[in-house]
Amino acid sequence: MEKPKAYKLLAEQEGISNSEAKSLIDRGLVYVGNNKVMIARGEISPKTIFIVQKVEKARPIFENDDLIVIDKPAFVNSDEIERQFKGSQLLHRLDRETSGVLMLVKNEEFRLKAISEFKKDNVYKEYVAWVEGLVSEPFVIDQPLITEKKGNKAYTKVAKKGKPAITEVTPLEVSGKKTKVQLIIHHGRTHQIRAHMKYAQHPIIGDESYGGRQSKRVMLHAKKVTLLGQTFEAPEPKVFGHFGS
Numbered sequence: 073m074e075k076p077k078a079y080k081l082l083a084e085q086e087g088i089s090n091s092e093a094k095s096l097i098d099r100g101l102v103y104v105g106n107n108k109v110m111i112a113r114g115e116i117s118p119k120t121i122f123i124v125q126k127v128e129k130a131r132p133i134f135e136n137d138d139l140i141v142i143d144k145p146a147f148v149n150s151d152e153i154e155r156q157f158k159g160s161q162l163l164h165r166l167d168r169e170t171s172g173v174l175m176l177v178k179n180e181e182f183r184l185k186a187i188s189e190f191k192k193d194n195v196y197k198e199y200v201a202w203v204e205g206l207v208s209e210p211f212v213i214d215q216p217l218i219t220e221k222k223g224n225k226a227y228t229k230v231a232k233k234g235k236p237a238i239t240e241v242t243p244l245e246v247s248g249k250k251t252k253v254q255l256i257i258h259h260g261r262t263h264q265i266r267a268h269m270k271y272a273q274h275p276i277i278g279d280e281s282y283g284g285r286q287s288k289r290v291m292l293h294a295k296k297v298t299l300l301g302q303t304f305e306a307p308e309p310k311v312f313g314h315f316g317s
Contacts, residue, residue, distance in 0.1 A: 074115075075115035075116060075117060075118065076115070076116065076118055077112070077113050077114065077115060077116070078097060078102075078109050078111065078112055078113070078114050078115075078116045078120075079093040079094040079097055079112040079113065080093070081116060081118065081120060081122075082096065082097065082102060082109075082122050082124075085121075085122055086122075086124065093112075094112045096124060097109050097110075097111075097112040098112060099127075099147045099168065100147065100169065100289070101124055101125045101127065101147055102122055102123070102124055102125075103122070103123040103124075103125065104116075104120055104121070104122060104123070105123075107286075108286065109122070125147070125288065127145055127146075127147050127148060128145035128146075128309075129145065130142050130143070130144055130145060130148065130153055130156060130157075131143045132157075133173075133304060133305075133306060134302075134304055137178060137179070138177065138178055138179060138182035139160075139163070139175055139176060139177050139178060139182060139186075140157055140160050140175075140176050140178065141173060141174070141175050141176075141297075141304045142157070142173075142174045142175075142176065143171070143172065143173065143174075143306040143307075144166055144170075144171055144172060144173075144174040144294075144306075145171055146168075146169050146170065146171045146289045146290070146309070147168060147169060147289070148168065149168050150162055150165040150166055150174060153174060153176070154176060157176055159178060160176035160177060160178050161176060161177050161178075161183065162174075162175075162176055163175040163176060163177050163183065163186055163187070163190075164190070164260070166294055167263070167266075167290070167292075169278065169289050169290035169292070170290060170292045170293065170294060171292075171293045171294070171306070171309055172199070172293045172294030172295055172306040173294045173295070173296065173297045173304050173305070173306045174294070175297065175299065175304070185300065186299060186300065189299060189300060190260065193258050193259060195260075195297065195298065195299050196256070196296070196297065196298035196303075197256065197257050197260060197294070197296075197297055198254065198255070198256050198294075198295050198296040198297070199254070199255040199256075199257065199265060199292060199293060199294050199295060200244070200252065200253070200254055200255070200292075200293050200295050200308055200312065201252070201253055201255060201265065201269070201276050201277075201291055201292045201293070202250055202251070202252050202253075202276070202277045202291035202312065202315050203250065203251055203252075203253055203269055203274040203275065203276050203277060203284075203291075204249070204250060204273075204274055204275050204276075204277060204283075204284060204285065205249060205250070205251065205273065205274050206246055206249065206251055207241065207243040207246070207251040207253055207274060208243060208246075209243070210240070210241060210242040210243065211241050211272070212238060212239070212240050212241070213237075213238065213239045213241065213268040213269075213271065213272055214237075214238045215230040215234075215237065215268060215271055216230065216231060216232065216233070216234030216235055216236055216237060217229065217230060217231065217234040217235060217237045217261045217262075217263075217264060217267055217268075218231040218233060218234035218235070219261065219262045219263065225281075226262050226263060227263070227281070228261065228262055228263035228264070228266070228267040229267055229271075230267065230268075230271045235259070235261055236259055237257075237258070237259045237261045237264050237268065238257070238258040238259065239255055239256070239257050239258075239264060239265060239268040239269075240255065240256040240257075240258075241253050241254075241255055241269075241272070241274075242254040242255075242256075247315075250277060250315075251274070252312070252315070253274075255269075263282075265292060266279055266281070266282045266290075266292070267282065269282070270282040270283050276290055276291055276292050277290075277291040277315075278290040278291050279291075279292070288311070289311070291311075291312065291315065293306070293308055293309060293312060294306065295308065
């Protein structure tokens with residue numbers, strides 16, 4: 073008997089279209105037991121029971137005539153947020169599985185002013201993450217980064233010819249063989265935290281592309297941003313609080 077493709081079986085079980093089912097698998101939201109289904113077109117037993125992780129709603133945390141600040145949930149692309157909040161434009165991006173503060177601008181004058189602040193490294197960006205291994209002391213990673221495109225995916229690594237990038241790491245909590253850390257970044261390169269933490273041999277849990285173990289999500293959250301004298305904060309997702317227990 074021919075085995076069904078994962079996305080077709082999921083579509084049947086959930087009563088959704090094939091394309092919706094494929095999208096759920098591609099986003100990393102579909103599990104069999106504790107194992108993430110990685111390949112939508114992979115063949116699978118017809119008796120398989122899927123578990124689909126729910127996505128939180130994007131929540132505005134601040135809005136005025138110049139910008140709207142969103143608490144972005146994990147598993148949502150930044151571009152989707154832009155489409156959802158019409159009349160606004162992304163000022164920066166967060167990776168799909170990274171949650172937290174995401175800013176969109178409403179007019180060109182403010183956009184140019186804000187971009188100038190980013191370029192001068194005048195924007196305070198604070199993240200929180202659960203990483204592999206024990207981090208007992210604060211340290212700074214000052215290593216240039218270069219980003220390469222492989223297919224549709226970006227991959228960043230430390231390289232002498234790269235662009236300057238600095239990440240400040242402070243331990244907050246240790247649990248087993250993992251540590252919750254505060255990360256303050258300067259410059260803000262593509263995948264900066266992910267590449268720097270791999271280089272430091274403390275990859276982010278869930279970040280399999282950069283050496284982390286499998287988890288329900290990449291355990292990285294953009295907690296606080298200060299831009300032009302205004303501070304915006306997104307509370308940590310519940311999973312970050314009980315992850316250490």
